[in-house]
Amino acid sequence: MDPRLSRFGRFLFPLALLLLHGSVLFQVRALDVEVRDEDNKTCLYAKMMVNISIKYETEANTYKTVAFMLPTALRYDGSTCGNESSGPILAVEFGEEHSWVISFAEKADAYQGMIxxxxxxxxxxxxxxxxxxGLITISTNYPQQPIKLNTVYSCRSMEAIQSDNVVQEIWDVTLQAFLDEGSQSNIETVCDQDIVVTTASPAPMSPRVYAATDTTKETPTTPEPPLPPLPTLVPVEQPATGSYSLHNNSGACLLATMGLQLNISQKVPLIINFNPNTTVASGSCGDQMSVLTLTDGRSRVDFVFTVKNTTIERFSLTEVNITVIESRNVTLNAANRSLEAWVASVGSSYMCRKEETLTVTPGYKMNIFDLKVQPFDVKDSQYATAEDCRPEVDNFFVPIMVGAALAGLIFLVLMAYVFGRQARQVGYEHF
Incomplete structure (x- = not known):
């Protein structure tokens, strides 16, 4: 057994407990694992995002919903490619006897897992x-339906699976068990949520020529269908600016101020402004990685900040995840794990007053307004000195300086000309 993690597939967060209005989220970030046999052939590949919420009864006979995050150090002792009587197993163990295991079995010409x-x-x-x-174990089938052998199961939409008091939300899945000769298939089985139902398109209409018409003519027996009305352009309001913070035992450990707007280009363009009055901030603070999650109703954005160890430690925004639940069966997801934005020195804050646009994927963008953020080394719950993106430098300062230099040069030339003329006139008078 040799479970391998890709460089984007490490679990990103240290063990942390987050409580927010009695409800929080157990979040696993970008699980990307291969289980290999003794011949170094892959028998199981699993890449997915998982959220788990747990409801439990307290000693006061009330109920809480709790969440915790996987630590960076995980144990894979139970992971195996199986044998003739059992299929491959991915076993993740962490903390005090907590575990998440998915075991696969072959059924006729298909395979299916059990979590x-x-x-x-x-x-x-x-x-x-x-x-x-004590220990409590829940189990559920995953995928919900058997998957044909030698195909990859793919599901970008979120699937919510409930078993007893545990709800697992799983999305952004690429999964295959029983790989043929260790090679991942190029044939996909797509989940129902990702299948787009289309209707037959009408026959294309010939180009229209618009001109003055004679209303006395007879109406054609088969008139052309009317043109669809032009879309009404509704001006989009700039989102209000909100202030958010995370706290630990020492006080505030992450500060952020911004106006946040999502711009999603799907079948119907969708623009979402986050309302600071209803947006909830959660996440975690660390020495090398901090995470800010902003949730407003059914919309959520995860900002992942990391520290780059150089001569001078600098932090940057390196990952963004967007989740928008449109309906019970439709969830929009997008992630970018290769960003390098909002760069500043550790111990400083980053500030940008101009509007910024971050491209998560071609169809998912974020517009950020009046930004100020400090994800590390917060002192006394106050922002440190800001390193500004300085839009004035980019847009105004350089042209102004060039113009001033040219004006100064022209002034010197004129002064030299004037003094030169005066000197010649004095010389003529003496002569």
Missing amino acids: YFTYNTNDTEVFPDAKRI
Whole structure:
């Protein structure tokens, strides 16, 4: 057994407990794992995003929904390619006897997995007031339907799977078990949520020529269908600027101020302004990585900041994830894990007063207004000195300086000309 992690497939967060209005999220970031056999052939490939929420009863006979994040260090001791009687297994163990395991079985010409999620309510750091103490395991089929052998299961939409008091939201999935000779198939089985139902398109109409018409003529027996009305352009309001923060035992550990707007180009363009009055901030703070999650209703954006170790440590925004739940069966997702934006020195904040546009994918963009952010080394819950993106430098300062230099040069030439004429006139008088 040799589970391998791609460089984008590491779990990104340290173990952390987040409580927010009694409800939080257990979030696994970009699981990207290969399980290999003794011959170094891949038998299982799994790439997915997973959210898990757990509802439990407290000693006070009330209920809480708790969430925790996987640590960076994980154990894969139970992962195996299986044998003649059992299929491949991916086993992830962490913390105090918590585990997430998916075991695959072959059925006729198809394969299907079974997820076993075990959480330990005896872990007082995560479940400090749990009434029921011990290990609790839930299980559920995944994918929900068997997948044809030698095909890759793909699902970009979010699938919500509930079992007892645990809800697992799984999306951005690329999955294959029982790989033929260790090679991933180029044939996909797509989940129902990703299938776009289309209707037959009408026959193309000939180009129209618009001219004055004679209303006395008879109406054609088969008139052309009317032109669809032009879309009404509704001006988009700039989002209000909100201030957000994360806290640890020492006080504020992450500060952010921004106006946030999502611009999604799907079948119907969608523009979403985040309302600071209803937006909830959550996430985690670390020495090398911090995460800010902004959630407004059914829209969520994850900002991942990391520190680059150079001579002078500098932080930057390196990953953005967008999730918009349109309906029970339609969820929009996009991620960019190769950003290099909002760069500043650790111990400083980053500020940009001009409107910025971040491209997550070609169809998903974010417009940011009045930005100020400090994801590391916050002191006394206050922003440090800001490193400005300085739009004035880009747009105004250089032309102004060039113009001033030219004006100064012209002035010197004129002064030299005037003084030169005066000197010649004095010389003529003496002569």
